[in-house]
Amino acid sequence: MTSYLSSPVDYLRKLIEKSTSKLVKKIPSFEIESKKIEQFGDYSSNIAFLLAPFLKQSPLKTAQKIKEEILKNDSWLEKVEIAGGGFLNFFFKKEFWIKALNFFPKIKKAPKSKKKPTVIIEYSSPNIAKPMHVGHFRSTLLGDFLANLYQYLGGWKVLRWNHLGDWGTQFGKLIVAYKKWGDKKKIEKNPISELLALYVKFHQEAKKNKNLEEAARNEFKKLEEGDKENRKLLDWFARESLKEFHQIYKTLGLKEFDVEKGESQYEKENIQTIKLLKKNNLLVESQGALIVDLKEENLPPALIQKSDGTTLYLTREISSLLYRIKKVKNLSRILYVVGSEQSLHFQQLTGILKKLKERGVIKNPPLIEHISFGIVLGANKKKLSTREGRIIKAQDLIKQVIQEARKIVNTKRKELPLKEREKIAQAVGIGALKYGFLKEGRNSTLIFDPQKFLSLIGNSAPYLQYTLVRLKSILKKSSHITKKEKNRWEEVGALELALIRKIISFREVLIKCQKESSSHILTDYLFELAVKINEFYEKIPILKDENLSRKKFRLLLIKKAAFVLEEGLKILGITAIEKI
RNA sequence: GCGCCUGUAGUUUAACGGAUAGAACACAGCCCUGCGGAGGCUGGGAUCGAGGUUCAAUUCCUCGCAGGCGCACCA
Secondary structure (H helix, E strand, O other), rough: OOHHHHHHHHHHHHHHHHHHOOOOOOOOOOOOOEEEOOHHOOEEEEEEHHHHHHHOOOOOOOOOOOOOHHHHHHHOOEEEEEOOOOOEEEEEHHHHHHHHHHOOOOOOOOOOOOOOOOOEEEEOOOOOOOOOOHHHHHHHHHHHHHHHHHHHHOEEEEEEEEEEEOOOOHHHHHHHHHHHHOOOOHHHHHHHHHHHHHHHHHHHHHHHOHHHHHHHHHHHHHHHOOHHHHHHHHHHHHHHHHHHHHHHHHHHOOOOOOOOEEOOOHHHHHHHHHHHHHHHOOOEEOOOOEOOHHHHHHOOOOEEEEOOOOOOOOHHHHHHHHHHHHHHOEEEEEEEOOOHHHHHHHHHHHHHHHHHHHHOOOOOOEEEEEEEEOOOOOOOOOEEOOOEEEOOOOHHHHHHHHHHHHHHHHHHHOOOOOOHHHHHHHHHHHHHHHHHOOOOOOOOOOOOOOOHHOOOOOOOOOHHHHHHHHHHHHHHHOOOOOOOOOOOOOOHHHHHHHHHHHHHOOOHHHHHHHOOOOHHHHHHHHHHHHHHHHHHHOOOOOOOOOOHHHHHHHOOOOOOOHHHHHHHHHOOOOOOOOOO
């Protein structure tokens, strides 16, 4: 009944649909926008522009007609204006906004069904024996955010999946290097940097000694053929590396993964995969290797087995996909949060899945979606290469950001005990880092400048954290707010209205984030909300107000805004601290 | 060579084809007798180029220019 209170947009949409159904047979999909400029109303629609050609009238006249119909059907609008040659601008009554604020954030709960569809969100996926670097942040943070978002919005069983890179000829190189120059104790002490050093040394030596590459290929071949010694080494490398990765995840405050499974775990499945593809006449021999022809999909051929009989990245990806389809109940969607440089890879994977479906091998394949994002380049616009040591390690960056936050806390909050300052520095530093990645749309190439992530002012996590702390501080100092009290104060000003509008649209923003698999819509929204609320309490003293009902109303506003900020930060994975 | 992506203030960026292109940083000023100044307010400054489609183009199409990423035995 009151669901329109949580979504004015839905209300308007239905209203417009009802009001135009007499005018045309089929209503084209139209737009309802929340407007930032006050004179354009609370929301506006372009419906008249779209209907005008059907009615063979000017947009202006069409708008006039629609407006007449709307006024017959509606009871919540203060007025409807026509402007800009045919835009319909809607102004809600204040009464509506006050009711909506009291109602927020209640929503209609989706009926509880036992068979929730499962979504796998695959992200982070670091390579064993290599340091995690800034390139991994985009996947890791966006993936964690998406998983939080799906959980928050409900209706899904979410599986967080870490697909570890622990297979391939590079491990042949590492085994050669370890056998030649490795030191077990050193590695146990400092696993990844020691393993990386070995890897780098291999490449240096390989320039002089050409037999090394050959030896590496051999060691990897042995690994694929099940050599126990090499397998043991690989598993050990993996265990030691994971220790460090988990440390980073913990520092970043990520939720734990439900599944952490390396590429090396699909040996049996690889055999099955190749059998399956062969059986369905999908494999073709070409230059001694086995490929799937994807001309029908307008894609280059997909290499499945090398001429020496070993598998490739794509082969293991297919195996992993088939494994998930077999093991995960109600699997209906997989989001691969992986860089855009792999887009061909996922197109090929999709193409192969399609062919398997056409042949009836897989009946209800999940929707697989590559959530791609632009690569992260160094400040010199060059790719961050592990091999050449041209990377910014995750741990170093985290330390740097926390240090920056610590400096500020130490000067601004000298009076707090050390422990508390440290807690703040952590939350602020890591928050700023995460926010820095999440606030950007995911398509553009990110040129990574560490300085940028050290900024703790402006559109940043600390600004939001700071705002929230202040809001909470105001609420703490007030005792005039209870849940039961209704707000009767109705002389709401423009600032308050803008705030209510913003607060109410929280859920719409989240849904948009889900639809577009992007976090920047939420960060932008939270920032705008914070700016508005800062402006609000900067200009209007609340606690000193002698008009009690106005004061109560404003406190309610603060309370709801704080709620949105806190929930929003949680979904972003940023800690909302009590003190700052 | 082929394919995909990107081009917006000095910098980093936002805008399902919509009205006056929105921010942040930096820069120039202003506001501490105030619910926490990691704040608030004011100001200057931008759509790579040329065509086309449209009532309306940063957005769509074509051709350029510039950058990035892929393209068979790496992952």
